[in-house]
Amino acid sequence: MSTLSLRGIHKSFSGNQILKGISLDAGENEFIALVGPSGCGKSTLLRILAGLESADGGEIIVGERDLSPVPAADRNIAMVFQSYALYPHLTAAQNIAVPLVMRNLTRTQRLPLIGPLMPGQRKAIANIRRDVREMAVSLKIDHLMDRKPGQMSGGQRQRVALGRAMVRRPAVFLMDEPLSNLDANLRVHARGEIVDLHRRAGVPTIYVTHDQAEALSMADRVAVMIGGALRQLASPQVIYDDPAHVEVAKFIGQPRINLFASQVGPDAIVAIGDNRLRLAETMAPGAPVTIGIRPEFVTVNRSGQHGLPARLDRVEFLGSEIILYCRLDAIGETVIAKLSPSEGSGLAAGMPVRLEFAADRLFVFAEDGRRLPSLPVGADIALEKAHG
Amino acid sequence: MNARSFTLGRAIRLFILSFGALIFLAPYIFMISTAGKAQSDIFSSSLSLIPQHLSYVANFTKALTRVSMTTLLWNGVVVCALIFVIQVAIAIPCAYAMAKLKFRAARAMMVLVMLGLLVPIHATALPIYVAFDRAALLNSYFALVAPFTISVFGIFLFLQFFRAMPDDLIHAARLDGMSETGIIARVIVPNAWPAITAFAIFSVVAHWNDLYWPLIVVSNQSYATPPLGLLYFRAAEAGDDYGALMAATLIITFPLVAAFLLAQKRFVEGITMTGLKG
Ligand SMILES: Nc1ncnc2c1ncn2[C@@H]1O[C@H](COP(=O)(O)OP(=O)(O)OP(=O)(O)O)[C@@H](O)[C@H]1O
Ligand SMILES: [Mg+2]
Numbered sequence: 001m002s003t004l005s006l007r008g009i010h011k012s013f014s015g016n017q018i019l020k021g022i023s024l025d026a027g028e029n030e031f032i033a034l035v036g037p038s039g040c041g042k043s044t045l046l047r048i049l050a051g052l053e054s055a056d057g058g059e060i061i062v063g064e065r066d067l068s069p070v071p072a073a074d075r076n077i078a079m080v081f082q083s084y085a086l087y088p089h090l091t092a093a094q095n096i097a098v099p100l101v102m103r104n105l106t107r108t109q110r111l112p113l114i115g116p117l118m119p120g121q122r123k124a125i126a127n128i129r130r131d132v133r134e135m136a137v138s139l140k141i142d143h144l145m146d147r148k149p150g151q152m153s154g155g156q157r158q159r160v161a162l163g164r165a166m167v168r169r170p171a172v173f174l175m176d177e178p179l180s181n182l183d184a185n186l187r188v189h190a191r192g193e194i195v196d197l198h199r200r201a202g203v204p205t206i207y208v209t210h211d212q213a214e215a216l217s218m219a220d221r222v223a224v225m226i227g228g229a230l231r232q233l234a235s236p237q238v239i240y241d242d243p244a245h246v247e248v249a250k251f252i253g254q255p256r257i258n259l260f261a262s263q264v265g266p267d268a269i270v271a272i273g274d275n276r277l278r279l280a281e282t283m284a285p286g287a288p289v290t291i292g293i294r295p296e297f298v299t300v301n302r303s304g305q306h307g308l309p310a311r312l313d314r315v316e317f318l319g320s321e322i323i324l325y326c327r328l329d330a331i332g333e334t335v336i337a338k339l340s341p342s343e344g345s346g347l348a349a350g351m352p353v354r355l356e357f358a359a360d361r362l363f364v365f366a367e368d369g370r371r372l373p374s375l376p377v378g379a380d381i382a383l384e385k386a387h388g
Numbered sequence: 389m390n391a392r393s394f395t396l397g398r399a400i401r402l403f404i405l406s407f408g409a410l411i412f413l414a415p416y417i418f419m420i421s422t423a424g425k426a427q428s429d430i431f432s433s434s435l436s437l438i439p440q441h442l443s444y445v446a447n448f449t450k451a452l453t454r455v456s457m458t459t460l461l462w463n464g465v466v467v468c469a470l471i472f473v474i475q476v477a478i479a480i481p482c483a484y485a486m487a488k489l490k491f492r493a494a495r496a497m498m499v500l501v502m503l504g505l506l507v508p509i510h511a512t513a514l515p516i517y518v519a520f521d522r523a524a525l526l527n528s529y530f531a532l533v534a535p536f537t538i539s540v541f542g543i544f545l546f547l548q549f550f551r552a553m554p555d556d557l558i559h560a561a562r563l564d565g566m567s568e569t570g571i572i573a574r575v576i577v578p579n580a581w582p583a584i585t586a587f588a589i590f591s592v593v594a595h596w597n598d599l600y601w602p603l604i605v606v607s608n609q610s611y612a613t614p615p616l617g618l619l620y621f622r623a624a625e626a627g628d629d630y631g632a633l634m635a636a637t638l639i640i641t642f643p644l645v646a647a648f649l650l651a652q653k654r655f656v657e658g659i660t661m662t663g664l665k666g
Pocket of ligand 2: 042043044176
């Protein structure tokens, strides 16, 4: 069993800094999903981990050993590629067998014609056959073993690629968007299978995806990478309910979080609508901040005196939920709200509404994107202040 | 094919193509016809395609007995095979390195390859001849083969082909534990057959038919390649016996024609896949 640690991985391509010091620890059988927008350096990080690309600085430690000087072939790290990268001229069985043949047979045993004459070759090959068969059975692809990649469907190829990566029992398992070429149904189904496989293999796994649903549903912890830096590494709940950075809050969540530009008032109080929040740290009044609230914590009232007046721009019915796009009368900004169909029945575009925000679900971010811890200020305190 | 698809336009196109093919094939057809003519037929004033006195047997017997045809063909096979095998053995690793590995000299090598493409053998023939002469290497298979073992054209062709191969495939091979040589032998070559067949056509045809270089380095009949042999045959034996000469030419061109007809499908596949048409 092994653990994986990255310490300050740096990488630049022709002057552009692509990775800006990535540090990350993965436990013995932890499943970490690495998410981030396209081009943020996820694949580059995986390639560096696998040894296919060299880092400009930093350490890669598996178990106790620093792998930075070790060539890819000797790292015992397996990777599943987005394109699967199966050998087109080999059958599924041969594809899965390749890593075993390269590792378990000596150079002379691998030679054509001479190989079979070498002692022990027959037994080693029998062992490889057995391992490949076991792998195929566990992935339910044993009926495809004689087909070449060109004769298989996307889902079948993806399983063969998984088999080829797992069969040699790697110390670390890397996957670069392995499901992105599958259709939506198959993708959801394959998620569960990959999590199962990971449990059985019990090795640290880094799973790159730009599908946040995949990341949140599969991973033990989610690492959100933005512009070459790791913004947050935490459990899916924490990532969603307690984002550490405005970019994380923006990237995770569908539909995306509502953000409002605001300013710090006196006494480190930030106000939006009827809600007032006190920041844990003192900040100069007038400092710009961003306030965020997720769409499901926006309440839409058809009447009443509370909340911000707004007008319904658009109503999207999605079956299990309704998405409302409301334009605030005061500042003209659009607020997205997510309701259950029963709550939202009878709402139509053009109606005037009032929006209320759940006080304990408001996030405050500093100008540089950092999250500012804050607490809702109770109505009583607000009253007190008004009198005092 | 149904009747409707045979329209006027199609007929015209077919006619033009057939006409073109006929023009290109005419010399070869005429050669076949001449190989069966007796001396008197060839020098008669009327031009006829069908020989009046069929003397194929006589002409072929002359061609086969007066010159050691087997030596010529054998030399041709040995020289072409050696050239082709060594060219591929050098060009594939070289093109792989240039297409998929990152190293400082890659750009300089690309420039050298381009330069190599621009310099014809005629420019370097004399220095090489002098060097071989000093080294007493003339009149040998080595002299026939060595100047062609590094084919910049081959490197260029494979380079284009390998560039199109996905990087992930090579990354996967590295992770599976292959060395760079292992990648070439187990991943690159098995997937490069279209390019190798295309290159085979260009290389073998060029060197089988080459007269220029053998004429320079070979004066001993026992190392003569087929075209050079024909030249000797004409000068020494046949004189103006064109019937026998054409019969000998037919024998010498036959292996290539037969090879092409047998493997036509694969060749066409290879040439279209490497984008090297025309
Ligand atoms: N070999 C290279 N040379 C130069 N730039 C590169 C190279 N490889 C990647 N890059 C750049 O590095 C950045 C990150 O690329 P990378 O492939 O890691 O992104 P990614 O996060 O995997 O994106 P995606 O989600 O689209 O796969 C990109 O801007 C890309 O242009
Ligand atoms: Mg990527």
